[in-house]
Amino acid sequence: MKNIALVILALIISCSPDKKSDQQEVLFVASKSFRDTAATDPSWSKENTLVYHTISEPDNLHPTNGSSAPRGEINLYIHMALIATDLKNQVIVPSLVKSLPEIDNSGLEYTYELREEPRWDDGSPLTMDDVMFFFKAIRCPLTNNPFAKSYFGNLREVRRDETSPGKFTLVMKQAYIQNEYFLSDFPMLQRTFSDPENILSKYTLADFDDPDFKPEQHKDIVEWAAEFNNEKYGRQPEKINGIGAYKVERWDQGQSIILVKKKNHWTDHSSRPGEKSYPEKIIFRVNKDDNSTMLEFKTQTLDASCLLSAKNLMNLKKNPDFNKNYNSTFIPSYHYTYLAMNEKPDGANRKKIFDDVSVRKAMAYLTPVDQIIQLVYGEYSNSCKRMTTNVSPLKKEYDESLTPIPLDVNKAIILLDAAGWKDSNGNGIRDKMIDGNTTELSFDLNYLATAGDWKDMAMLTAEQMLKAGVKANPVPLEVKVFIEKARNHDYDMMMGSWSGSCLPEDYTQLWHSSSWVNGGSNYSGFGNAASDAIVDSIKSTLDENLRIPMVKRLQKMIYDDQPYIFIYTSLRRAILHKRFGSCEFYAERPGILLSHSKLIGVMQSDDVSPH
Amino acid sequence: MRSYLLRRILFFIPTLLVISLASFVILINSPGDPVERMMQAGGTGELIPSSLLKNQRAEIRHRLGLDLPVFYFDIHSVNDEGLAKYIPAISFHLTNQFHRWLFGDGINSKGIVRGDFGSSYLSQQPVSGLISDRIGWSLFFTLTSIIFAYLISVPLGIKAAANKNSAFDKSSSTILFILYSLPAFWVATLLLMTFANPDVLHIFPASGVKPVAGYPADANFFQRLYLSIPHLILPTICYTYSSLTFLSRLMRNAMFEILDSDFIRTARAKGLNEEKVLWKHALKNSLFPVITVFAHVFPAIIGGSVIIESIFTIPGMGNAIYQSITTQDYPVVVAVFTITGLLTAIGYLVSDILYAWVDPRISFSK
Numbered sequence: 013m014k015n016i017a018l019v020i021l022a023l024i025i026s027c028s029p030d031k032k033s034d035q036q037e038v039l040f041v042a043s044k045s046f047r048d049t050a051a052t053d054p055s056w057s058k059e060n061t062l063v064y065h066t067i068s069e070p071d072n073l074h075p076t077n078g079s080s081a082p083r084g085e086i087n088l089y090i091h092m093a094l095i096a097t098d099l100k101n102q103v104i105v106p107s108l109v110k111s112l113p114e115i116d117n118s119g120l121e122y123t124y125e126l127r128e129e130p131r132w133d134d135g136s137p138l139t140m141d142d143v144m145f146f147f148k149a150i151r152c153p154l155t156n157n158p159f160a161k162s163y164f165g166n167l168r169e170v171r172r173d174e175t176s177p178g179k180f181t182l183v184m185k186q187a188y189i190q191n192e193y194f195l196s197d198f199p200m201l202q203r204t205f206s207d208p209e210n211i212l213s214k215y216t217l218a219d220f221d222d223p224d225f226k227p228e229q230h231k232d233i234v235e236w237a238a239e240f241n242n243e244k245y246g247r248q249p250e251k252i253n254g255i256g257a258y259k260v261e262r263w264d265q266g267q268s269i270i271l272v273k274k275k276n277h278w279t280d281h282s283s284r285p286g287e288k289s290y291p292e293k294i295i296f297r298v299n300k301d302d303n304s305t306m307l308e309f310k311t312q313t314l315d316a317s318c319l320l321s322a323k324n325l326m327n328l329k330k331n332p333d334f335n336k337n338y339n340s341t342f343i344p345s346y347h348y349t350y351l352a353m354n355e356k357p358d359g360a361n362r363k364k365i366f367d368d369v370s371v372r373k374a375m376a377y378l379t380p381v382d383q384i385i386q387l388v389y390g391e392y393s394n395s396c397k398r399m400t401t402n403v404s405p406l407k408k409e410y411d412e413s414l415t416p417i418p419l420d421v422n423k424a425i426i427l428l429d430a431a432g433w434k435d436s437n438g439n440g441i442r443d444k445m446i447d448g449n450t451t452e453l454s455f456d457l458n459y460l461a462t463a464g465d466w467k468d469m470a471m472l473t474a475e476q477m478l479k480a481g482v483k484a485n486p487v488p489l490e491v492k493v494f495i496e497k498a499r500n501h502d503y504d505m506m507m508g509s510w511s512g513s514c515l516p517e518d519y520t521q522l523w524h525s526s527s528w529v530n531g532g533s534n535y536s537g538f539g540n541a542a543s544d545a546i547v548d549s550i551k552s553t554l555d556e557n558l559r560i561p562m563v564k565r566l567q568k569m570i571y572d573d574q575p576y577i578f579i580y581t582s583l584r585r586a587i588l589h590k591r592f593g594s595c596e597f598y599a600e601r602p603g604i605l606l607s608h609s610k611l612i613g614v615m616q617s618d619d620v621s622p623h
Numbered sequence: 624m625r626s627y628l629l630r631r632i633l634f635f636i637p638t639l640l641v642i643s644l645a646s647f648v649i650l651i652n653s654p655g656d657p658v659e660r661m662m663q664a665g666g667t668g669e670l671i672p673s674s675l676l677k678n679q680r681a682e683i684r685h686r687l688g689l690d691l692p693v694f695y696f697d698i699h700s701v702n703d704e705g706l707a708k709y710i711p712a713i714s715f716h717l718t719n720q721f722h723r724w725l726f727g728d729g730i731n732s733k734g735i736v737r738g739d740f741g742s743s744y745l746s747q748q749p750v751s752g753l754i755s756d757r758i759g760w761s762l763f764f765t766l767t768s769i770i771f772a773y774l775i776s777v778p779l780g781i782k783a784a785a786n787k788n789s790a791f792d793k794s795s796s797t798i799l800f801i802l803y804s805l806p807a808f809w810v811a812t813l814l815l816m817t818f819a820n821p822d823v824l825h826i827f828p829a830s831g832v833k834p835v836a837g838y839p840a841d842a843n844f845f846q847r848l849y850l851s852i853p854h855l856i857l858p859t860i861c862y863t864y865s866s867l868t869f870l871s872r873l874m875r876n877a878m879f880e881i882l883d884s885d886f887i888r889t890a891r892a893k894g895l896n897e898e899k900v901l902w903k904h905a906l907k908n909s910l911f912p913v914i915t916v917f918a919h920v921f922p923a924i925i926g927g928s929v930i931i932e933s934i935f936t937i938p939g940m941g942n943a944i945y946q947s948i949t950t951q952d953y954p955v956v957v958a959v960f961t962i963t964g965l966l967t968a969i970g971y972l973v974s975d976i977l978y979a980w981v982d983p984r985i986s987f988s989k
Contacts, residue, residue: 063835071746080745156747158683243747264837265756266938299830300942301934303812307829310821333821491949492655499659 040397042406042514042600043100044586046339048593052613053336055312056591060611061293065308065317067300069269073260074246075199075253076150076157084197085602086296089271089289091199091254094124094143099598099605102406102514104196108138108255112192119187119554126178130255131278132202138255140172143180145203148212151220153227154237163194169217187552189516189559196515205253206245211236257289257607269296289607291592312337315589318603321464325585326390339595342395342583346404346512346599351379351457351473351577352498353505356528356537362504364446365455370431372574375505376417377424379577380476384469389583399578401567402523404512406581406599409563414571424480428453435481442481454483455504458497461488466507469579498535501528506535509582514600516559518551519566536575543569628972635968639961643735646960647721650953651693657744657951658683687744688723695719724957740958745950750958753943754925760832761927761939764855768862776867777906777913780874784882785901795871803868807861811934814857827853830936858935862928870913877909884908907981914981918974922966925959 070083075091096107106112108130113122130138147170150160166185173179184191203210211232219225227233244251249260257279258271271294279287297314299305306324308314310333320328322342328334353366353375366372385393398416403409428434433442433453442453457474459466470486477484484505489497497503510522521527524547525539539547546566553559570576586597592609658680684690695716700708717726724741727734732741740750783792819829832854838847881887882905890900927941940959947955979985 061836072748074747077747153682156686161682241747243742243749247748262837264833264938266936266942267831267833268835268837270837293836295835297831297835299936301830301936304815304819304829304934304936307815307819307821311819311825311829313829313835492653492951495659496654496656 040344040395040405042102042344043596043598044341044343045597046341046588046595048595048612049590052591056337056589057312058611058613060291061295062291062589062592062606062609063295063297063313063315064606065305065314065319066296066298067319069266069298072243072246073252073263073269074243075201076155076160077241078157078246079159081601082296086269086271087199087254088197088602088605089256089258089294089607090252090260091256092130093197093200094195095193095197097196097514097600099600100596102600104193104515108200113182115192115554119191120184122182122184122191123173124180124182125176126180128178129278129282132205132255133253133259133274134204136202136204138200139203140177140180142200142203144170144172145207145212146201147217148215148220149201149206149240150198151217152212152215152233152237153220153225154233154241156241160198163190163198166191166194167217168221187554188518189551189554190518191554193515200255202253202255206240207236209236258294261293267298270294271296286608290594290610291606294606309334309338309587312589314587315592316604316606316609317587318584318597320585320587322389322392322583322585325587326392328587336590338587338589340585340587341597342389342392343586343597343603344395344397344404344406344599345582345584345601345603346406346514347509347582348399348404348512349469349507349509349579349582350399351375351505351507351579352503352536353575353577354501354503354536355573355575356501357504358501359447361502363451363455365451365453365504368431369573370427371433371453372577373417374424374427374431374480375477375482376574376577377420377427378477378480378482379473379579380419381416381577381579382419383472383476385580387468387472388465388580392583396580396583398580401571401578402519402576403517403563403567404581407514409516409560409567411564411567411571414567417574417577419476421476421479424482428480428482433481440478440481441483452483453481454485456487457484458487458489458494458503458506460491460494460507462491463509470507499531499533501535501537503535508535511601516556519547519563520551523547523566523570538570538573538575631968631972631975635965638968639964642964643724643957643961644721646957647724647953648693650951650956651720653951655951657687657953658689688720688728691723692719694721735958735961740961741954743947743955744952745947750954753955754940754958754962757927757938757940757943758925760937761925761941764858764862764931764937764939765923765927767855767859768866771859771863772866772870773913775863776871777874779871780876781878781901781906781909783871783875784878785897787879792875796875799868799871802864803872805864807865807928808930808934810864811857811861811931814860815934818857827857832858832935832937854935858931858937861931861935870916873912873916874909877912878905881905881909910981911978914974914977917977918967918970922963922970925962925966 066082066085068080068082070078070086071080072078073083073086073090075087092107094108095104095112097103098105104112108127109124110127111125113124115122126138126140126143128137132138147164147167149155150157150164151167166188167182168185169183171181171183173181215233227237246252247263249262252260257277258273261270261272263269273289273292277289279289282288299308299314302321302324305314305317305320306328309317309320309328310331325340325342329340334340353372354362355366355372357364357367366375381398385396385398389396397405399405400414400416401411403411428442431444433444435442436450437443443450444453445451457470459470461467467486467488470484474484474486494506498506498508521533523534523538523543525534525537525544526532527534528537528539543566546562546569550559550562550566553562584597584599584603586603588595588597588604588609591612593612594608594610596608597604681690695718696713697716698711698713701710701712702708723734725734725736727737727739727741733739742749743753746753779795783795786792815829816823818824818826833847833851838850842850887900887905890904895904925940926944927939929941929945931937932939932941943955944959946952947959
């Protein structure tokens with residue numbers, strides 16, 4: 013209840029952020045909107061083209077074969093999915109289907125019904141033929157989409173409803189929290205475009221599940237898959253086919269990708285509010301350099317970004333011209349930064365320092381989290397919230413009763429003394445006899461050499477720890493080495509970050525002990541039989557009322573064990589030119605919906621009242 | 624001359640094989656795992672449920688051939704009978720990564736011996752296409768900057784040498800020394816902040832090599848060049864200034880040594896004017912070091928510059944190479960190494976020919 017009240021209050025206030033100074037934006041909300049500007053400026057372009065900043069190109073724009081973040085972002089406008097993420101309300105919503113699925117009591121069957129409105133570019137409607145092909149194309153062992161397959165692995169069967177042409181049921185292998193969500197934002201495929209000879213109709217999902225099925229022995233499927241996987245379907249504009257409102261006009265390698273709005277697209281007359289798209293063109297402009305990006309905002313070359321550095325956005329916000337031309341803000345995201353400690357060191361390559369929970373807690377008392385946040389976000393640090401556990405404070409699963417561990421050198425000293433770490437030789441560094449050897453409380457603090465502020469953050473932490481006789485040695489590492497060391501547990505302490513989303517989370521990858529044993533992402537070695545049982549229960553409990561208390565129990569276990577020192581949730585740096593109205597920024601990726609940005613002062617079709 | 628050239632060109636083949644083998648071995652043994660990098664979901668750190676990821680690593684590894692042994696051969700006896708069992712024989716097997724790299728997998732790639740470098744692990748784009756898309760801009764900037772650097776540095780070096788210890792020599796030396804010590808990223812950022820900044824001077828665009836919306840569809844080459852020129856000036860300055868400073872110092876020192884030679888003294892004693900002494904007699908003889916440097920220019924064509932390309936958002940080879948190395952995109956890296964080796968060999972061949980041109984005493988007959 014307290015949460016709901018806070019969110020409502022936050023939304024009310026956030027609707028008019030221009031009434032107060034930006035430094036006072038202390039609200040931790042999942043979305044933030046700005047009022048349309050009353051007056052336009054003569055310097056503003058009248059073109060209904062939105063230029064969006066991106067720091068890298070997508071690996072490709074294939075609807076299913078690819079993994080990069082920019083690809084997913086651009087595909088949002090080219091394609092549509094059966095269900096989509098409502099960025100504002102942080103929930104899934106029906107997109108190409110009439111409603112969210114009806115779920116049977118076992119949690120294994122999910123029934124959907126297709127909408128009648130969606131049309132492909134050739135004018136043909138979306139049919140069950142497309143839906144059946146879509147699932148088979150993703151599950152076919154020869155299609156080059158391991159990431160998509162990961163999500164679709166739990167699907168056993170797609171059952172058509174013979175009595176109702178647009179109705180179908182997904183039958184899952186196991187009850188799993190992501191059964192309802194795995195389809196969100198996965199681009200739908202047109203069968204007649206991607207499989208004109210209807211090759212996949214000869215095969216079933218059961219065939220693809222069968223370990224004895226050898227697709228290489230079926231010439232037709234081999235040839236079809238080779239064509240489907242061909243990179244031209246992810247690179248040549250005329251070969252990229254989607255049901256969304258935009259199509260790719262041009263891809264200038266390393267420079268930009270230009271999307272152009274389709275004429276008379278079916279969403280222009282959609283019955284659903286919020287489905288209409290406004291900019292005639294969206295240009296994804298690549299700019300890797302932060303200073304150069306800042307200059308492109310000064311010259312109004314760029315209209316929007318969510319990737320400018322915090323430092324440069326803070327600089328720009330001091331510039332009256334920038335504030336006159338752009339709406340901008342810092343908004344929370346599901347991305348968080350942490351310090352992980354190796355709970356299970358081998359004692360040979362890595363000293364047995366952090367196998368003691370008291371030492372880990374002492375490290376938490378020695379980490380200057382507030383100073384780090386101040387370092388990264390300066391005067392906007394009030395907008396940034398500390399993480400206390402593994403769950404974002406934006407989520408309803410977040411346990412508010414767990415308080416952040418403050419910077420307290422004295423408490424750390426007490427804990428370290430009690431754990432037997434004392435400066436016996438007077439060199440200023442604590443030590444302890446471990447396995448017959450005098451071991452100093454000195455360790456490596458690994459961080460990514462390429463990550464912006466991490467060097468300063470590591471230095472700040474090391475400096476603070478030294479006050480308690482703890483010597484952290486910051487070690488910058490190249491990304492390959494960094495990941496390999498983490499995965500092989502060849503580290504003492506490391507600074508890392510994870511991305512998440514608003515959807516329910518499976519905690520296996522990060523917190524199940526199996527993910528430590530098998531080289532997964534449980535880098536710290538957290539976990540025991542009790543926590544593993546909770547992690548397993550969480551992922552198969554579909555009832556939110558039962559699941560949330562379990563997630564809170566897991567948070568408490570992690571909090572008490574302190575495998576990570578959670579630092580902060582990153583703030584998204586959101587900017588949109590004021591010549592575009594309906595400005596709204598979101599915590600969920602990509603942070604902004606470009607198609608909703610409506611050019612101010614230009615009459616659009618939905619401005620005309622029927623009266 | 625012709626047989627010498629043929630010999631040198633034939634020598635390229637084993638050289639390239641050795642380069643490809645060396646680069647392959649280095650990459651295979653470098654830390655990290657390309658599959659793990661691919662599983663990082665495009666570097667976003669996004670969490671994909673591990674329970675659903677069970678077979679995906681294995682699937683990618685199999686598709687890329689990374690589940691094969693790097694090399695596969697065995698040593699055995701020639702024969703099991705008699706003394707022959709003490710004679711070792713080596714059998715090479717084809718199911719290994721290096722063989723696949725050389726000769727392809729029979730389905731998706733033909734192997735480098737047939738001119739097919741395969742496809743990028745990350746973008747699935749054919750490596751040849753990836754390189755041809757990007758090499759144009761690297762080539763443009765490298766060649767343009769070299770032409771400018773030579774056009775400026777040669778006269779500058781000659782003038783400084785001809786007027787040794789003059790005010791011009793001292794001031795040019797100081798300026799060039801300062802320029803040489805400035806790092807490229809600093810100069811690039813300084814140029815941007817000065818000439819692409821509405822708060823100071825807004826003369827050039829801050830990023831890219833063409834207008835934001837690209838070229839008009841019907842624009843011809845010259846119209847495209849005209850539209851791109853404002854984008855190209857600042858990066859060209861960055862590409863040029865360091866080689867300019869280096870070359871002019873090289874030219875000055877070489878020319879200075881030549882001007883001290885007996886034959887120059889003789890030329891002067893004969894009463895030739897200084898212009899003729901400098902440009903006809905001294906210049907040709909002082910070009911040796913400059914020609915040597917020219918041999919290194921060829922590989923730079925494919926190398927590009929990571930820093931300048933990143934700052935000015937140039938779609939060149941530098942960034943592509945950097946990204947492929949950090950993501951362990953083996954096909955791209957080995958292709959680049961091999962092409963760089965080829966260009967280096969060509970560079971040395973060209974410089975050998977130029978040596979013979981400037982000095983007739985050098986002969987190719989032996």
